[in-house]
Amino acid sequence: MAATQVLRSEWTKIRSVSSTIWTLGLAAVVTIALGLLISILSKNDYDNLSREDKITFDPTFISFAGMSLGQLAMIVFGVLVVSNEYSTGMIRTSLAAVPQRATFLFSKIAVATVLAFVVGLATSFISFFVGQAMLGEYKAQIGDPGVLRAVIGGGLYMTLIAMFSMGVAAMLRSPMLSLGILMPFFFLISNILGNVSATKKVGRFLPDQAGSKIMQVKTPFDDDTPYGPWGGLGIMVAWTAVAVIGGYVLLKKRDA
Amino acid sequence: MIELEGLTKRYGEKVAVNNLTFTVRPGIVTGFLGPNGAGKSTTMRMLLGLDNPTAGDVRIDGKRYAQLKDPLKYIGALLDAKAMHGGRSAFNHLLCLAQSNGIPRARVHEVLDTVGLTAVARKKAKGFSLGMGQRLGIAGALLGDPEILMFDEPVNGLDPEGIHWIRNLMKSLASQGRTVFVSSHLMSEMALTADHLVVIGQGRLLADMSMADFIRQNSRSYVRLRSPQRERLLDVLHQAGITVVEAGNGTLEVDGTGAERVGELAAQHQLVLHELSPQQASLEEAFMQLTAESVEYHAHADHQGPGDAAPGRAPSGGPPPGQRPGQGWGSGWQQPRKGD
Numbered sequence: 001m002a003a004t005q006v007l008r009s010e011w012t013k014i015r016s017v018s019s020t021i022w023t024l025g026l027a028a029v030v031t032i033a034l035g036l037l038i039s040i041l042s043k044n045d046y047d048n049l050s051r052e053d054k055i056t057f058d059p060t061f062i063s064f065a066g067m068s069l070g071q072l073a074m075i076v077f078g079v080l081v082v083s084n085e086y087s088t089g090m091i092r093t094s095l096a097a098v099p100q101r102a103t104f105l106f107s108k109i110a111v112a113t114v115l116a117f118v119v120g121l122a123t124s125f126i127s128f129f130v131g132q133a134m135l136g137e138y139k140a141q142i143g144d145p146g147v148l149r150a151v152i153g154g155g156l157y158m159t160l161i162a163m164f165s166m167g168v169a170a171m172l173r174s175p176m177l178s179l180g181i182l183m184p185f186f187f188l189i190s191n192i193l194g195n196v197s198a199t200k201k202v203g204r205f206l207p208d209q210a211g212s213k214i215m216q217v218k219t220p221f222d223d224d225t226p227y228g229p230w231g232g233l234g235i236m237v238a239w240t241a242v243a244v245i246g247g248y249v250l251l252k253k254r255d256a
Numbered sequence: 257m258i259e260l261e262g263l264t265k266r267y268g269e270k271v272a273v274n275n276l277t278f279t280v281r282p283g284i285v286t287g288f289l290g291p292n293g294a295g296k297s298t299t300m301r302m303l304l305g306l307d308n309p310t311a312g313d314v315r316i317d318g319k320r321y322a323q324l325k326d327p328l329k330y331i332g333a334l335l336d337a338k339a340m341h342g343g344r345s346a347f348n349h350l351l352c353l354a355q356s357n358g359i360p361r362a363r364v365h366e367v368l369d370t371v372g373l374t375a376v377a378r379k380k381a382k383g384f385s386l387g388m389g390q391r392l393g394i395a396g397a398l399l400g401d402p403e404i405l406m407f408d409e410p411v412n413g414l415d416p417e418g419i420h421w422i423r424n425l426m427k428s429l430a431s432q433g434r435t436v437f438v439s440s441h442l443m444s445e446m447a448l449t450a451d452h453l454v455v456i457g458q459g460r461l462l463a464d465m466s467m468a469d470f471i472r473q474n475s476r477s478y479v480r481l482r483s484p485q486r487e488r489l490l491d492v493l494h495q496a497g498i499t500v501v502e503a504g505n506g507t508l509e510v511d512g513t514g515a516e517r518v519g520e521l522a523a524q525h526q527l528v529l530h531e532l533s534p535q536q537a538s539l540e541e542a543f544m545q546l547t548a549e550s551v552e553y554h555a556h557a558d559h560q561g562p563g564d565a566a567p568g569r570a571p572s573g574g575p576p577p578g579q580r581p582g583q584g585w586g587s588g589w590q591q592p593r594k595g596d
């Protein structure tokens with residue numbers, strides 16, 4: 001079973017269902033639009049900031065504010081790519097055609113990940129430039145130290161969120177169960193754990209808390225995070241790897 | 257060729273498939289018959305490497321399924337007509353399957369044509385009727401032009417035209433020398449399509465023989481009698497050494513003796529007959545009798561269940577016990593096929 005055959009097949013699968021378009025489209029639109037809105041609000045509010053907050057004012061990070069919501073669409077994309085196979089019964093047809101389960105799962109994840117990366121990176125760049133245009137005199141330049149890394153990092157963050165969701169969906173199979181766990185987790189629980197002081201030390205090792213560090217150019221004053229931008233992304237990569245490998249291990253031994 | 261060797265599948269306490277050993281040969285349609293829940297689908301899933309057997313082994317042309325390079329070129333299967341993404345067009349559904357096995361795109365058009373779906377090739381599968389979905393599933397099975405084809409209850413829910421189409425398709429595939437393995441829970445369906453029969457009940461092998469043998473062994477013919485002088489009639493037949501079975505509602509059944517002889521005997525003794533009719537037990541009855549002990553959930557004893565419908569009644573008036581037709585004409589089934 002040549003992997004290129006399976007990659008081509010998975011590409012046909014992903015481009016031939018409408019959920020791909022609307023989930024990725026929504027991820028881009030929501031991220032960009034909300035980033036634009038928050039950039040405008042931040043600019044108008046700048047004068048009310050304390051002196052410290054003005055020093056650590058991070059126009060790059062602000063232009064990515066829409067990702068907190070846009071990532072939910074990325075999660076839906078990642079979950080549906082995998083769990084669609086189960087909810088439709090297609091999985092049996094797919095595994096009869098490709099009985100090598102590693103080839104099947106990793107080809108699927110590879111194709112979806114490349115697509116998520118292209119969309120995520122484009123979204124990140126557009127969010128940045130649109131946001132900076134709104135921020136006027138406070139804007140950052142793409143050539144400023146750390147900014148390009150943050151913008152590319154934004155694309156990587158969205159990609160990893162999608163990939164992590166694919167791994168979780170491969171473990172859980174059911175789209176409703178996967179979304180029911182991932183959406184509230186990334187939208188609410190992780191934020192609460194990462195911001196309440198009692199749980200902060202643990203919370204910041206969660207995939208999104210750690211991964212979003214890559215999008216920061218300026219560190220807040222009281223920040224004592226024990227990892228840098230790439231360290232944070234590394235933590236997110238580790239979470240993603242665990243989810244994907246977990247998905248594979250279960251797929252490998254389970255009845256289809 | 258498909259070879260099963262002691263194939264077993266257990267789901268927790270439940271043994272769904274129990275030590276199945278048989279071979280499915282090329283050039284004929286092999287029917288896989290069993291009541292609902294007998295383990296047909298589970299067996300077929302194990303055949304495709306989808307479910308892991310608890311014990312035993314299954315080989316496709318001597319190989320494990322996972323060892324097949326581009327498996328769709330060896331074996332095509334229709335498990336469930338709905339095993340596809342409804343949002344994908346028929347063409348794209350087949351295209352992604354073709355690509356995964358290195359089958360050229362032109363073949364997708366060919367099979368769409370074969371199953372008569374060319375006109376709706378670009379339509380989403382979720383708008384398809386059951387029959388169209390079934391045809392699309394069959395197109396997928398034919399895609400790799402495989403030597404082995406397997407269909408799980410392909411005629412379920414189809415209209416007569418669709419049923420007719422599928423029967424002819426299976427026969428023509430077999431006549432091309434291919435191995436065709438098709439499951440059903442209906443004896444009547446198998447009688448029309450299958451050349452060879454594998455019968456299972458509660459996961460166990462009950463019969464493995466040619467359709468011709470099955471029919472020969474199971475077309476029990478008997479004579480049905482009704483008479484107002486029932487007791488005397490029983491005596492007369494008894495004295496003539498003829499076995500009689502009481503079939504309820506006052507009717508009697510006579511095996512192994514022609515209607516002529518029974519009628520003449522009655523006339524000699526001046527007995528009135530209200531009925532004297534030659535009967536043929538249906539294959540459906542034979543199948544129900546065969547699987548009666550293995551049907552998962554019997555209807556309650558007060559009601560008409562599969563066991564009641566089968567001709568297994570108490571003998572009456574007949575000389576030696578143990579010559580009950582219900583046992584006599586069924587005992588050959590459990591014997592293994594000769595020449596294996």
Ligand SMILES: Nc1ncnc2c1ncn2[C@@H]1O[C@H](COP(=O)(O)OP(=O)(O)O)[C@@H](O)[C@H]1O
Nearest residue numbers: 267270272290291292293294295296297298299
């Ligand atoms: N995934 C499963 N988990 C538990 N029990 C199952 C599973 N699949 C099938 N069974 C049981 O195994 C038996 C055989 O089922 P199946 O193979 O579908 O029978 P058939 O296709 O002959 O109707 C049934 O009793 C069914 O309930």
Ligand SMILES: [Mg+2]
Nearest residue numbers: 296297408409
């Ligand atoms: Mg079944």
